Amino acid sequence: SSSSSSSVLSLTPPLPPSVELSAVLTDTRLTLDVYQGGASALPLLWASIPGQLKGLQYLRLGSEDKPGLDDALDVVPHLTELRSLAIRYCFYDSQGDPLPGLLTTLPTTLSTLSHLVHLDLSFNQLSSLPSCMFSIPALTSLLLCHNCLSALPPDLGQLSSLTYLSLLGNELVSLPPSLGQLKALQTLDVSHNLLQHLPDEIGSLEDLVKLELSHNKLKRLPETMSLLSLRELVIYSNDLRLIPHCLNKLPLLKIDVRDNPLGQPPTPPPLPPTPLAEPKIPELHLGFKQHFCVSSAGCHVFLPGGAELLFPPGCLVKTTRLEWCEKRPERKWVWLEEHDILLSRPLELRPHGITFLKPVEVCVPYHRAKRREVVVRRFDGHSWSTLPTDLRRGSDNHSSHPGGRPARLACCSVRQFSWFMAVSCPVKDSCSVTPAGALLVSSSDPGIKLHFPPDSTVQTRTITLQVLQVSVSEVQTLCGDPQARVSPLLCLSQTPNVHFLQPVKVQIPLPPGVTHTVDTTCLHLLHGDPTAQTWTDITSQVSLYVTHLYAIFYITHFSYWLWYTTQRCVSGVVRKVYQRLKQFKVQFLVLQRKTDPSQVLLQCLPANKVEGRVQSLSEQYDGPQPSDLCDLLEGEQFFAGFERGLDISARPDCVHGRLCFEFYSSLKNLKEVYICPALGQSGPVRGQVSFYRGEIPSNLPEEVARKRKGHDSQWLATLPLRLPLNLGDPESGYLTEANLLSISLQIGQDWRVIGINLGLSYQELDRIQYKHDNLGALVLDVLFHWARGQRNAGPGAVSRLVAAMVESGRRDLADEIEDIVSIGRRKYSESLRRVGLEA
DSSP states (O other): HHHHHHHHHHHHSSSTTTTHHHBBOHHHHHEESSSGGGGGGHHHHHOOOHHHTTTOOEEEEEOOOOOHHHHHHHHHHGTOOOOEEEEEEOOOOTTTBBBBOOOOOOOOGGGGGOOOOOOOOOSSSOOSSOOOGGGGOOOOOOOOSSSSOOOOOOOGGGGGTEOOOOOOOOOSSSOOOOGGGGOOOOEEEESOOOOOOEEEGGGOOTOEEEOOOOSOOOOOOOOEEOOOOOEEEEEEEEOOOOOHHHHHTTTOEEEESHHHHOOOOOOOOOOOOOOOOOOOOOEEEOOOOOEEOOOOOEEEOOTTSSSEEEEESSSOOOOOEEEEEEOOOOTTOOOOOOEEOSSSSSEEEEEEETTEEEEEEEEEEEOOTSEEEEEEEEOOOSEEEEEOOOOEEETTTTTTTTTOBBBBBEEEEEOOOOEEEEEEESOEEEEEEEEEEETEEEESSSSOOOEOOOOSSSEEEEEEEEEOOOOHHHHHHHHHOOOOOOEEEEEEESSSEEEEEEEEEEEEOOOOTOOOOGGGGGGEEEEEEETTTTTEEEEGSOEEEOOEEEEEEEEOOOEEEEEEEOOOOOOHHHHOOOOOHHHEEEEEEEETTTTTEEEEEEEEEEEEHHHHHHHHTTTTOOOOOOOOOOEEETTOOOEEESSSSSOOOOOTETTTEEEEEETTTTOOOOOOOOOEEEEEESSOOOEEEEEEESSSSSOOOOOHHHHSSSSSSSEEEEEHHHHHHOOOEETEEEEEEEHHHHHHHHTTOOOOHHHHHHOHHHHHHHEEEEEEEESHHHHHHHHHHHHHHHTTTTOHHHHHHHHHHTOOOOOHHHHHHHHHHHHHHHHHHHHHHTTTTTH
């Protein structure tokens, strides 16, 4: 009724402005996990409209608000018609990983839900299974992923109707023998646990089709596993050295055995760890955007995403409130030297002015960096500095992904808080040169040596050496010389920067394929000035000779490169190769969410990461193939512009339809936006998004912009986008492609009679049936074929669809379509009222 509806809308806490009651509550479904604190709305709704709630069959609750969750659990047993109940935490940290909820138990009265068939309690803090769960007779699906379960009770066998059981990501050491009583079980997932063995009773699961055992500590499998129904067995990442003979007798079984020491002899058990005499420092596991307090006793703080902070006892005199924040990488937060790669988001720790009595360890998680050095950079508000860095794995109980390996950490010790980030750079080797001389050998390539003779300097100076490997194929392509070869690049610096009094002997490996019998007139020694980005051929100015493996020369100033080429070396070509060393081959992705094509994900990735990323997104997103290859520098700024009938919903970093990105090779470089038709656009839109190094050129003629394919000074790539088809209009209510998809899933074998009542000919229906083997795709094609024909048919498309459903005997679908349109019409009216255009 209108009176009860108005009272619900004034609930405390109220629904957020972006969430409407009609969007979370239908006749049989209530979804309260779409915003934080949603569970607290259930008791208020029960007090306002109990008659409407008693018919609920599907209920979803969040579990991040403990008082609100407890009040909601008191109401749940009264919803006796429930068929599906989900109580889980549905929010994520800055890295995209799910955070744990606060559910620890269930009320005993939950056993009154006699119709409940689906129960999802994933991502909570259950340490044991509530006893009331075993008194739910009709339960067929039970999800307990990512909780704190270390053991299962014998009562588990009472769930005789169970067909699906998931215990992924817990702390189970063993499974009870009563597991064998679950005769109807078809899927069992106990991956990412601590299982060391399986009970022999698992062989009693005669209907089991899929068994997930990956990421455990299994040393053997029982010989009783001759399960004739089993079709998929996942056992990778265990300690299995032998596969039982009973599994070889199942010809239809697919087994994944990766990362097992199959066929290897057993290894002796590790020695017990030496107990530490130091007192255990208290641990504190934080949630996203959660601040914390540290006392004089110290604390080990775990941040979402894998970062750790270690405060030793006595670092503070009194309890102090501290804060943390992960910044989006921007130029003002990130400063990189040449050839540096950003490996983490900038981590800000506040307050900046605080000083600790003892050093505090700050550990920043980072991505893998091959053949490079990882360091922590610090920004104090005025200048950047590189801190002494220790690399290690994080704590076992704080992996960045549940059940996965602990994060890689770059750790440093500080006495004051500021901004921190992990950076990889070419390995640095350094030494102090005194008047007595010195020898510096590269740790990345021992064939590279610098010998400083006695009396080469009067005052002690510090020498730093970095070695960059160069791709010969890229050099040949840029030079246009198939015979070109090049040695590693030596980046040398010194403090103070003055010439040596005696020549310094430098030894570097000959370019690959070049021998001591080479024509020395084709060898060129180049001196580079990194500041001016120029290279000078100094071959005639130095003493250069070659041995079987090395080139040796004497110099008095720094930064050198040895080339072999049959053509004259041009400084411009060398500069181009040097610039290429700092660039990454990248590709752009533009994908549309399958359930809502107006939601678009844009991403820029190094080319070697694209394939895996597309595969991981394919279930949720659809769209064009990745763009052609482009070159981008680490930290380079670029823009995405929406064109040809597309507009983008307002957001802080969007100016005139353009989004600003900054590319970092080890970060995700993605943004998710909502697009809509440009003002005045009618009908389905097939527009595009283009990427530019700078702003979109404003002086391009429209026909040129429409047909642009070549590379100009700014354009990087263009990928197409398509807005979904909408039936109807705002006043009468929309039916979108997503709506048609949900309707098609319920049509089934009635597709032909519905198609006839929609006005499709028998020939059209036969042609559609011939195209598809899959019933779902066939039904969807029928609806879309009819919908495309309604573009020029005038108003009334939605009412024609409703009438066709009624004529076909599907009054249920007709009612659902009218509900969808009614909700859309109401949303449109409310949006007009909000902006004062109702009249």
